[in-house]
Ligand SMILES: O=C(O)CCC(=O)C(=O)O
């Protein structure tokens with residue numbers, strides 16, 4: 134059992150509410166019931182499909198299913214473990230910096246650029262690998278702090294529930310697009326090595342009312358490759374990426390947060406790479422909702438579907454109003470294509486033909502790494 138002190142800053146029951154104030158305009162996301170998806174409810178499946186084609190973000194109501202309950206209750210426990218992890222001395226955390234072309238481990242405050250001017254970000258992350266959490270200790274590929282090891286069963290359970298939930302959603306998207314489910318499932322087998330991880334994030338309290346600081350810069354969730362094709366603009370979300378070095382990679386993201394701070398760009402776009410939005414619009418707040426995860430597609434979903442599905446642009450800023458007085462935690466699970474799977478446009482009746490369908494595709498691991506580098510990471514050893 135953990136033997137560290139009780140958490141002192143993650144106490145969601147005491148967090149102030151999201152301010153009800155027009156100066157914080159929020160986005161209206163569809164709420165999808167996980168229970169209804171698990172029962173194959175046709176209306177709910179269709180609503181989810183439309184939302185993932187449109188903005189690419191939904192609220193997912195979790196209660197009432199085993200996986201949903203695991204995520205809902207597990208996220209609080211994971212956040213308490215995250216607090217203990219971040220409470221370690223910086224020197225110790227820095228021992229877990231990613232290296233050797235890996236993205237797992239600790240990202241310190243200021244390790245990435247928040248904008249083109251090179252302003253440093255203000256959040257710290259710890260990325261805990263799914264594969265290491267679900268295998269016996271002897272098969273783990275990395276060393277982890279003892280606080281992570283103490284919570285390994287919790288993390289393993291959380292990974293399995295999140296991964297299964299992501300695949301359930303990907304099954305419905307495959308059905309709607311006329312893609313055999315196995316095409317997606319074989320690229321996301323839980324036992325196969327992948328960049329999947331639980332990310333703990335801690336953002337510091339807001340410093341001033343106007344504070345322009347950025348905790349996590351504008352991005353789409355990479356993890357699955359976006360082709361470098363001049364794609365037809367079938368969907369406002371979709372755009373072309375024509376350099377082989379600018380691929381994309383993350384399939385689906387399951388996010389739990391308790392305080393405002395997440396913002397989505399009001400206009401759908403999916404240009405990979407630039408830190409700043411490249412279509413006119415504004416940042417809209419995503420209000421956290423008790424009992425719901427925020428689920429969004431990543432760039433791999435765009436790649437697989439030749440732009441039919443949307444990977445929404447988002448960022449994290451300090452929480453608004455009174456909420457900004459406390460540190461902000463979020464717990465994210467990223468479902469990613471397995472390292473050796475090939476990223477290319479899939480064949481399906483709902484997917485427009487693409488030039489890469491007959492090609493072998495890019496290896497997911499390489500694609501994710503390149504994408505992370507493109508985001509301005511300054512901490513990863515490229516060699
Ligand atoms: O902290 C959040 O609410 C979102 C985090 C996020 O977008 C990410 O880690 O990719």
Ligand SMILES: [Fe+2]
Pocket residue numbers: 352353354447
């Ligand atoms: Fe994200």
